[in-house]
Amino acid sequence: MTQLALVIDLNVCVGCSACVTSCKEWNTSSEGGGGMVDKNPYGKDPTGTFFNRVQTFEVGEYPNVETVHFPKSCLHCEDPPCVPVCPTGASYKRKEDGIVLVDYDKCIGCKYCSWACPYGAREIDEKQKVMKKCTLCVDRIYDTSLREDRRKPACVLACPTSARLFGDVHDPMSAVSVAINERGGYQLMPEWGTRPSNHYLPRRKMKSQVTEESLNRIDNPLKKEEQRAPVSSDLPSLDDFLF
């Protein structure tokens, strides 16, 4: 069974929001997408539908503080709580690849699925009045008219730090599975048993490897600067006696 997912590397995410707008851009104009509305686009409190947002957290206190940029989109749970609650069946999880989708034609806009998502991954389109969410660019990733290396979600292609990996987390040999295993990939809010398919890779600190002992070296260049005092050959020497 395939389970497509994103693995997000917090160790390199610089919070640039490339994933945010590339997602918006692809999904607003993609075939069948129907647009992603913006409300007050040029006025007070502009707000719109996005499938993906980057948030920022501070962990710790000055000066021992980390700034954590945190991209968040639908996690495509293996046991998605948003699916069974949908009264119309508009919200569903695909058997073939595990993507959780919304059928916009069936959605009645009751928002119940958004209540039933602990992650806040779903957003209502306030104009079309249907629930929307990350589709893993389902209309891209199987498009054979695209170059094979471009058959990935828009956010993955956009990310300048390649902090977003995409693949099958059920395939133990896939790059995403390897990354999860090797880098301690984790799931969000494991306490609810939703088993998110998307994983996050934690920060990894490189500590200074330098020790003070390394300062003492025989080839210290300062030693090359020692000036020999000029010595006169007229000084007494053993040569005066030794024969």
Next chain:
Amino acid sequence: MTTQTNQATEIKSTTCYMCACRCGINVHLKNGEVKYIEGNPDHPLNKGVICAKGSSGIMKQYSPARLTTPLRRKANATRGEGQFEAITWEEAFDTLETRLRHIRATDPKKFGLFTGRDQMQALTGLFAKQFGTPNYAAHGGFCSVNMAAGMIYTIGGSFWEFGGPDLHHAKLFVMIGTAEDHHSNPLKIELAEFKRNGGRMIAINPVRTGYAAVADEWIPIRPGTDGALLLAITREIIEQGLYDRDFVVNYTNGPELVNLDPNNREYGMFLRFEVPLEEGCFDPQNKLWWDKDLNKPISTHTPGADPFLIGEFKLKDGTPVKPAFQLLRERVESYTAEWAEDITGIPAATIKRLAHEMGITARDQKIELPIAWTDVWGNEHDHVTGNPVAFHAMRGLAAHSNGFQSIRALSILMSLLGTIDRPGGFRHKAPYPRPIPPCPKTGTSPDAVKPNTPLDGMPLGWPADPDDLFVDDAGEPVRIDKGFSWEYPLSVHGLMHNVITNAWRGDPYKLDTLLIFMANMAWNSSMNTTEVRDMLKDKDENGDYKIPFLVVCDAFHSEMTAFADLILPDTTYLERYDVMSMLDRPISEYDGPVDSVRIPILPPTGQCKPFQEVLIELGSRLGFPAFTDAKGKRKFKDYPDFIINFETAPGSGIGFLSGWRGQNGQKTMRGEPNPNQWEQYAKNNCMHHHVMPKSYQYMRNWNEGYLQWAKANGLTRHAEPINIHLYSEVLHKFRRAAQGISHGKQPPERLRKRVERFFDALPFYHEPLENEMINKQDFPLSALTQRPMAMYHSWDSQNAWLRQIHAHNYLHMHPSVGEKYGFEDGDWIWVESTHGRVRCEARYSQSVEPNTVWTWNAIGKASGAWGLEKDANECTRGFLLNHIIGEELPNQAEGEHISNSDPITGQAAWFDVRVKVYKADKKDQGSTFPQFPTQPRYPGMAKPVGKWQTFIGGSGLFKNRFKRGEA
């Protein structure tokens, strides 16, 4: 490249311009409307990635802030009110032609052309030169000229377009200060690779934002004290013997002997064993080392010679001499870590540890690449060595009045570690390295400006000694911005930030016509914004505007446009041809020159016209020699034609584009014009990348193969070695002049002390100038701006998607600041400097040094500007720090004015400002201050969009937006 994927969608390649990064993009079009913009996977710069801004290019293209027709200020309207009437281009050109023809025929310097974040300085500069005015510059003076000058005057190259950190090979990466907006995607790509490969990143910054977020260690530092830190690290590196001696000996002027006889006119100058008849703009190989074995002076780079770096020696005639390195060592002697701790706020132990980590990593983790190369002295090397410690810095270091010397210190530190143009360190990008300083020079006297004659000299240049200054006999400036004068002698990018103030005051003289391209001088591109806005509309006693005629070319409804007498609507980047030229700032890679182009994806909107076409039209009408033939007839049909056929000199074979030159496009770098050059670029991802042989890719300052190649291809004039200036004789020459020792140009008396103080051949630390002039107790905090990665400068508040990410800005500070000054997180506060005050909302943060407050740059907007509604968050809750940053230093003597800039380069000292903060009264809460009358929309702009907008590319909705405009 144009590909048809299906009937509906067409894909075209061009180059992004949502910031100055210049990534390759593929634009998908449906029904003639942009549907999707993606990174071009075949482009060397961004390799398929694209940033938040790039993806939002659609929202720029279809922004309701776009100007679509030439506009003239209504006769009865006052400047700044934004009351315009639409006119035709013919009227606009006629107005300009008449006016400019008269100025050119009488006094060309009465015309000023200053440009913002354009990427066409080669053309705008050419226009200014052909016009004959010295009054030209781009925005570099208020951006990062300290970085360019500080490094180029030291190592012959610099960060940003000119070079960068080699993160592919580096093991330790130190990033100092804010640098997020420069070269952003490539740096992000490399940073990620670096971290994945186990590299260690240290961020030194008062604020932990941007790339500092992913640093392995964050070292908070007080703003403006970077120089102190770098000098203390340098001291520790020297005292511990952690410098790369071989590198310093062979590739820097460290071992060269300096004359220290105080009674000799040559005091402070290098010893020379012969004086060549004519020095080109390079360092002649006529200096001396003190050889260890022979214990006497010897010509530098004598085979087998091993010079002392440390010590003092006496020539036969008794002249005391010391190697430059010894002088550096003495200079940094007092810059102990403990000394720097008090200044920077960084514990001395941390400073020492930093130094040790840099030095030991450089020394013990050496890289050897099996690349054979030959140096200019004929030594053959079978490998290239690298010391894998890389640095990056940009405005954080640069935008201080001590920035030049701080950056000199950084360059010297990088050199001592042996990291210049070596793997894992700093790498040049073509056309760099260039001689120290590079060859171009400005005019040197008022005679350079003559009616109906092109300017004698380059519009901007690189002074090598006082005689290169652009001053009159009294030593006073020829340029309106006082660039290249004794006030800011090495202002190699000009001082755009002082143009309006100087022109308004008539000091050094008044202008007639000021043409501003793509710079928001009535808002975030000016310091002291409120007053600059007043100057723009100020009138003299006759009721005439003090700046008589103001022309603004911009694609958008910026704050600056409201002050124009004439507005010229520019196109967007998707509607025009552009070149990222080798003559300007190309997008070269470490492995060789790269230049690129933009090719229109869409026709111009409304009456929009690319600024390049405006320049070529005007240049042709005014009969500039470069734009007309011998009979005075127009030479170039349009801009694309100009790009193909223009040569730097007749038959030089050097033009704006380096690729596919020669009749059939078979030549690279130089060759005859190729009529099909644009097509070739179009077919090749809109760029040309010449990969040099591996043996030319490193050690280029001293690489015989590379230097000969560069000379043959016109990148440089000389194939001479470019030795690193640990000790800057260039700077010392200005001090000698100030001391009255040297012949030649002398500073005016009032500036002697200033020049003598700051033109030090060795880097030194001084407090930022404004801090020396105010009571710091009254203004206890430093105020900074940082650059959001999703918003470039001021461009994007009109962008429906990006403004959702940054709709307004707060002043961020450590909670202790609020506790101390009596307010809480989220309160409305005043931020007051010696120049004035602004009101904003406070936001607590743990990731900021407690003596610093900061905000995002350029989010705040004037009411109604940029096509936004008058109650947009950018206006009501956004604020601009510029209002309280002076463009001139406070507390000057009566009648004297000096720019709030670096005294060497004229770099605007944005980050020197100090403030106090306090809670706003109840009655003052709820909106930011200052507020300005709402800027109206202009004729030709699209109607307000209303509450909802759903972008679906190809639906035609947006394409029609401007057809339905009010015009």
Next chain:
Amino acid sequence: MHPAFSVIFLTTLIGAGQGLFLALYTGQVYNTFGVVGDVMPPQPLYIAGTVIVTLLMALGLFASFFHLGRPERAWRAATMWRTSWLAREVIVLPAFAGTAFLWGALHYFGIDPVVFTTGTVEVKLTLLVGLVAGVLAFLLYVCTGMIYAAIKFIQEWATPLTIVNYTLLGLASGFSLAAALSAYYCSSLVDAYALWALVFTLVGFVSRIFALRRNGRLKYKSTACTAIGVRHPKITQISQGAMGGSFNTREFFHHKTPQFMQAIKVFFLIMAFIVPVTLVVIGWSNQFALVLLAAALIQYVGLLAERWFFFAQANHPQNLYYQAT
């Protein structure tokens, strides 16, 4: 959560409707089995009651449509009854309303044949129809309550108390209304209704207080640490990625001060429980229909506040990602 008025009205109106029907049916059972009751079956009470029940259900349903983005597709909402409590509610609600209406209609048209006799009791058609409707009414309470109780990570809701409260408060409001109605029709059922109204209100009060106490002491399973997967006692959000707000900042927050929340709590405790109990006692002892009606109406207002508070108090774990709001 952001309390949506559509849902507040829906749940309180249908709750009262179900309660009123159950009261009416209780009356019929009492009458049939002679527990207490009138000499003659109070047909006008049944009929007027059914009209009110139908009205309440219709109003509730009407309100619910305001909650839907696409009400024209509401019919689809019954599809997923196997998994969705909302779908179940969508089925049970009209089923109940229809059966209740049928019960009233049978009374109105006097179509009430004896179906069978057990002992001395004649079991008439309406009694059976009413039984079905009564069961559906209880089912509907369960469905409505489960819609909230089934969201396990909204911990304020994820408790059987949610269903108990929906049931008890619905019954209380329904029986209060029935008491007023029966007093108006001078039915002797008023005593039973008033008594039950008091019982349901008081038990509802106790159970609601339990819920409040429970929610006041909740230990949230999700924390900022589990939300972003970083283990540290001090995690502060400084940006939520959308400064102009988003669906997440609107749908899941009440944007009210703690003081306001406290005031609403006190208000609903007084208005939904204390005042109605007092008025029912007064109205009952004086057989004063208007006082009983006042009790029912005030209780309804109190329940609107109670329901507002029910939603507002629920802290959705997604809010951990929107602390900066």
